[in-house]
Amino acid sequence: MSDDAKAMSEWITAVSRELGLEGQVDSEKSVDAVLDLTSDVAHGVSRPAAPVTAFLIGVAAGRAQEPQVAAADYAQKISALAEGWDADTERGVPSNDPDNRG
Template identity: 45%
Template sequence: MNVLEEWTALVCRELGVDPAQVDRDALLDLTKDVAHGVARPAAPLTAYVLGLAQGAGTAPADAVERVTELARNWERATTEMLGDA
């Protein structure tokens, strides 16, 4: 078991989360895309907001994919949003 696996298991146990529910690779890919496509500080913030949405049951099933796509298209999305204003 590597450090990341050990940390994930420990945090899950501490917070009462089933580790099988944590898609570590998808979450790491998401935060990488956000950090590189949007801004570094946006990565942990995005992960937190995603966790809140999932915990509240409001996150769509494809939430990680949708947010990843937003990050990958950040420049275009902000241009379109500002153009609508």
């Protein structure tokens, strides 16, 4: 395990403990999802939008009945939105339309 990976793992464990989330989050999958999401937003929209987007997804997922499922769904949808952000085509469907969820 690299020094960065070890530091990340220790940090996620400490933050999860502080926030009372121990055992409620699959930290490896969550970290990968957040890093992928923030990379998509940073490159497709703007770098400062990346952490704010992750925060907004966390707030939205926290309000859902199944936060882990919602977080994964929201991250996938928002990554797709970010990847097409500067596209010349119209953005298409409203983001909260249940018929368009994957």
